[in-house]
Amino acid sequence: IGLIDTDPYIPGGDGDQWYINQNQFLRQIRNFEFDLRDMLLKTDDAGQPLVPTGLHWQVAQATSLQNLKFIMPTGKGITHVGIFTENGSGGFVSGMPSPK
Numbered sequence: 001i002g003l004i005d006t007d008p009y010i011p012g013g014d015g016d017q018w019y020i021n022q023n024q025f026l027r028q029i030r031n032f033e034f035d036l037r038d039m040l041l042k043t044d045d046a047g048q049p050l051v052p053t054g055l056h057w058q059v060a061q062a063t064s065l066q067n068l069k070f071i072m073p074t075g076k077g078i079t080h081v082g083i084f085t086e087n088g089s090g091g092f093v094s095g096m097p098s099p100k
Contacts, residue, residue: 002056002084003034017058024059024088028066035071036080051079058088067095 001009006024010016034054043050054070057063070082 001050002053003036004029004032004054005056007056007058022060022088025062027059027062028064029055029068030064030066032067033069033071034082036082037071037073039073039080041077041079051081053081053084055083057083057085057091059091060088061090063090064092064094065096066092069097 006027007017007019010018036052036054039052041052043052055065055068057065065083072078072080072082
């Protein structure tokens with residue numbers, strides 16, 4: 001679902017995911033650049049349409065995202081997402097520059 005996916009969906013699993021998100025402690029991503037400009041406008045995984053995503057972040061406490069840059073395409077019909085987060089809980093986020 002994303003360039004980096006912390007909890008992938010199981011193919012044919014009817015929405016089930018690989019990990020239990022409450023078990024994902026002490027994860028962090030630092031000093032990373034996500035360039036989504038060359039990704040397709042949409043994808044289709046086992047009949048489920050998905051939008052291009054830089055980071056699928058589904059984790060528990062004691063996690064952090066620091067100094068990340070998301071380079072997004074511009075133009076008509078763009079559906080890209082920088083960070084897609086669901087379930088899980090909390091975490092620390094810092095150093096995310098705003099687009100210019």
